[in-house]
């Protein structure tokens with residue numbers, strides 16, 4: 001059996017049906033801004049994608065801003081809500097505070113870190129040992145200078161689903177906007193922008209079997225967003241540039257596929273991750289394969305499993321699993337290569353011997369039972385081999 005991809009929180013393979021849906025748009029040409037028939041066709045496709053995405057995510061079409069991916073969407077949201085434009089002008093950052101969490105992806109954490117160097121005050125909310133942020137404590141960090149709260153919807157490493165709706169309720173009472181990075185949530189669990197009550201929400205096509213190079217930011221009506229780019233005025237000037245029509249069609253189709261199959265995918269994922277977890281703990285011992293993250297399945301992504309193998313070195317394990325044809329990851333994929341223990345697991349106060357021995361397994365829409373059984377056998381064999389070499 002070829003390599004088994006259990007690293008689908010890093011990225012997912014393109015759905016062939018999505019590929020087919022995009023094909024005519026790659027080949028037809030037509031700029032959606034042009035006033036001839038070709039242009040009108042491209043605009044129709046673009047606006048249909050926008051409408052479909054908006055309907056599935058509980059937004060209205062004019063609240064959808066297409067971006068190049070999740071990273072750009074997060075940057076646009078945070079700088080944009082703060083009223084920062086190109087970043088070149090001198091700004092007075094004193095007297096501005098942002099409330100965030102220590103488990104954010106670098107696409108948020110680095111933005112906040114950059115603002116900190118410019119004098120913006122940053123407060124981080126505490127995290128429970130199951131990887132969920134204490135949102136009451138987070139809201140309690142709001143003060144008159146607070147300009148923004150940012151909390152991800154689902155964590156990329158543990159799958160912990162955050163209580164973003166609860167946070168937004170508390171923040172909205174005080175008139176403070178909330179941004180959520182929903183890059184790992186969209187296409188994995190139902191997400192409704194309106195119900196969440198947030199000001200902005202970021203998502204990315206390549207996490208749910210859509211194409212890479214496309215993402216989106218939902219911006220609630222009435223929220224003022226300064227642009228990061230300046231140009232032709234497309235997307236109401238919020239994100240100018242000729243939209244990549246084929247990519248928007250692909251992202252919309254991938255989301256429609258999720259909507260049609262959501263129940264079936266979620267049930268299968270839950271069954272397969274349960275099987276991985278129980279198979280590992282039965283074969284290796286419950287204290288030698290320990291889940292990091294919420295124990296309540298309702299509080300975590302159904303296709304993500306973060307497991308520590310105490311006493312083993314995660315880097316070595318990852319390499320051995322790669323040789324055995326199982327792709328997994330350590331910490332955040334975007335930060336791979338870093339040997340520092342993951343800030344997310346550290347914030348959860350995971351003990352030292354589990355910190356460096358944690359592996360993330362994440363499934364995709366087409367992961368099969370056979371693949372999971374085969375991966376399980378390979379992982380058990382690798383862990384036992386490393387352990388016996390250590391003894």
Ligand code: PLP
Pocket residue numbers: 009010068069070071072105107152154155156181183184204205206215333334
């Ligand atoms: N936010 C989270 C939670 C992620 O997991 C990722 C990617 O791994 C990103 C943002 C960045 O998204 P993109 O790769 O589309 O820029």
